[in-house]
Every structure is written in structure tokens, then in C-alpha cells.
Amino acid sequence: MRSILLHADDDGSFDRRLDVALDLARAFDGHLTILNTFAYPVGTMTDLQGAAFAAMAPVWKEQAAEIRSKVEADMANEDVPWDWQEALGPPALGLLQHSSLMDLIVLGAREPVDLGRAPSWTAGELAISARCPVLVLPENCKRFDVAAPVLVAWDGSAEASHALRAALPFLARADSVFLASVAEKAAIHIDLPPLDGADYLARHGIACEVVELPDPGKQGVAGALIEAAGLRQCGMVVMGAYGRARLAERIFGGVTRAMLNDVRLPLLMTH
Template identity: 50%
Template sequence: MKSILLHIDQDAAFPARLQVALDIARETNGHITCLQAISYDIFTPGDVYGAAMAAALPVIRDNAEAQRAAIERELAHEGVPWDWHFVYGMAGQRLIEASPLADLVILGPAENGMGGRGPSSLVGEVVLKARAPVLVVPGEAKSFDIGAPMLVAWNGSAESAHALRAALSLLACSCKVTLASIAEGEGPGGFDLPSTEGARYLSRHGIDCEMVAIPRGEGGIAETLEAAARMRECSLIVMGAYGHARLAELLFGGVTRKMLSAPELPILLAH
């Protein structure tokens, strides 16, 4: 992961994702691009004459500059190369525009203006449209051990294959990779690609893995995957995002949506 795109915001999870970005950059000799975006759009619906925008923008700019100064002071002592991009516009769109030459985009799980209730709309937008995998870091993360065990959620879909391929450089550093599939019974949800194909792909890149089939727990697929990762002391879950129709995900709550509501450990997503 030589080029890491880090979303700068003042949400509670930011210190965690900054630390994770630093840990990954150190281990991979990577470069961190800090992207800080301020949008005028948040004032548009109820601010016909622009009065609220005119009053609030100087405060928002001052807060953004104060945050930038504090982060730059910290980065100056971390020994990791970095640069800073300050832009106007919606954060999701600006991150997507900056993603084509990024190896990884790092976001928080609850950057949705809802106090952390439910999955982030920003994450969903960036995962679906960015040209790079997205690493979602929960606010409770203290660090990222790149050599720890990692779990790949495998359902044989193109999305899970994309996620596996996108995570390759991180998986290569792991002491143990588990390719986990959830047994859901027979039916149209069967695997397009068996887990043996995923294992064969990893082996071509010099990565051994353990293939496991895990019975689905009473709590559902998301809870089953998280429990399997905890049991193996994993530092990361890798999974394909929005494998079903996005409308169905939003209406009925797919695995991706549930995993992002309150992730217990970092999740690497690719669509």
C-alpha cells in the first residue's frame, strides 16, 4: 500500500484511522495523502439567503485550519511521508476524484451526521464509486498489526474476488490468512467461484491460507464473520461490498450494511 488516501474530518473515529494509516504506511513504506473537504452544500436547503452560511463558514474554516495545524504537528514527528489536500465540496465526491491513483482509501464507520447510528452513507458512496479499496476503521482501534491473522469473507462472488485481490499486499504480511465461507444451504445463492479458486489465487502469490466453512450463527452472517475473526485474533476482515442489488441492501439490510453499522475491527471493502 504505497499510496494511502486518508479522509480528514473531526469525527470521533479520526484519531483511530490516523493511527492505522501511520501503521500501514510504516510497514509498507507508503505515503499518506490527507484529504480535508469543506462543503457549502450543507447550508443550501434551509438557508435561502445565505445568512447561516456566511456566519458559519469562517468558524468552519478556523476549525479546519486548527485541525490541520494539529495533525501536521503530529505527522512531522512520525517519520512517514505525507501531503495535504484541502478542497471545497462534498467529501465523498472529492475522495472518489482522488482515488484513481490510491492503493487504499481510509474512512471512519459513522461519518453520516447521524451520531453514529447506522452505516455511513459516505462509506457506501466511496466503496461503490472509488477506484481503490476502502478500509473502514472503527473509533476503538488503537493500532493496526499488519502481521496479525486476517480473515477473508468468501462467498464466491465477483465482489469477494475483487476484495481478495485488493487486499493482497496486506494479506502477504499476515502470519495467517483464513478464507472463510458461511454455510447458507442450497439455492440460487451458491458460489460462482469456490473457495479453492481463492486459495489457488493466493498460493500463486506465495500466500498460504486456511479454508474454513463456518455454520451461520443465529445472529446472522455479519455476526458470524465477526465472531470468527475475534476467535482467530484477526486484525482485519476483508470482504466484497454490496454483492446484492444496492436497493435491496438499503431496504432489507445486507451483510455489508450490518458490518458497517458498528464494526468491531477494521474492514477492507471492495465492490
């Protein structure tokens, strides 16, 4: 995790996300890239939406300048190498374009272009489309302890396997790792059994505890995972993201949507 991309979104929680990103950069001896995105500032005379964007352009530029000025002042007292980038367009597009050589994308759980309504389709879009994992932070997350226990959601799928591999730098530093699968009444075919995931981790020198959670009932798989992580005092949940990119509200699979709709712990996702 040497190259970390952080979304600069002035939603009231950015200062806390910056502290988390700094914790990660220090833990992994990494470089932090802070990206601010704002909407296209141009439109045609007959395009009312484009005209509205054009009218808002000075406001967005002023907000971007204020965020950058504050970040520069804050980072002057930090010991982490960093740079500032700006992009026009939706946050998902800007972050995706800047993520090609990144090891991790960090952003908040609130949707930056929809007045903070959850779930964040930007986070889901990036989890599906980006080649690096996405770390989604709850609003109240102030710091990140890389030694805290981690819960990995495991169902044997390709998505879960990719997430397990992507999380290795975190899992190697965690005090304990729980590989959790959820038993459901409906029979579900999985590609790999739980022990295969444990064997993979063992080959990387990472011990884990295999946990089978009972049928979740009305709380659903997401609720069972959140509850299990809380009981084990986990600092992060790792899971594969399910869905198809670029389908707006329909991007999420059921569990993915539910997890993003109620982010209580840092959530590491990848497709």
C-alpha cells in the first residue's frame, strides 16, 4: 500500500479521513495523493443543466481552493510525502482515472454527489471498476489501527478471493484474522471451501480463525457480518464487491448494497 489515493470531499468528515489516510501512509511507508473533483463547469446556452453547472463553477473553484489551502496548511506539519491533484467530472470518474498506479483508494461512505444519501454508488462503482481495492470509511472514523483484528467475508467466490488477496498487506499486520462465512437456508454453490482461503493465508504466513456464522434470518448476511465484526472488536471488514459497473442505482448486489448502506467499520472492497 505504498501509493494511496484519497478523495478530498468537504462533507464535514474529510479531516478525519485525512487522519486515517495519514495513518495508512505511515504504516506502509507510503505516498498520499489527495484528489479533489468538481463538476464540469461548461454547458450550452440551451442546456439548462449545463447553464446551472456554469453558474456554479466559480463556487466550486472557490471551494476547491479553500480545501487545498487547508490541506496544504495541515500537511506542512506532517511527515508523509504527498501531492494534490484536481479533476473535472464526477468523483467516480476522476478517482478511477487517477487510480491506475494506486494501491488503495480511500473515500467516505456518504455519496459525494447526492447530498450524502447512502449507499454511495461512487464507492460501489470504484469497487467494481478500479484495479485496486477501495477503503470506505464511516463518518466517525478518526484513526486506523493496522494491528486491529480484521473480519474477511468469505463465500468462496472469485470476488471474495480477489478481496482476500488485495487485503494481504492489512491481514499481515493484523493481530488476528477471521475468515467468516454465513450459513443460509438456501443452498448456494461456492467455488472454493473456507479452508482453501485459510490455506492461502497460511502460505503467506498469516494465521486465521475460520468462523461459520449461523443463518442470519431477517438481519441478512450484511447484518450478520457487521454483528460478527463488532463482537470480535474488528477494525475492518474485507469483502468482495458484487455487481456490474456503470449501472447507477443498480450497481450493487444485495449484500454489497446493504454493507454500503450501513458502514460502521472501515470496509475494504474489490471486485
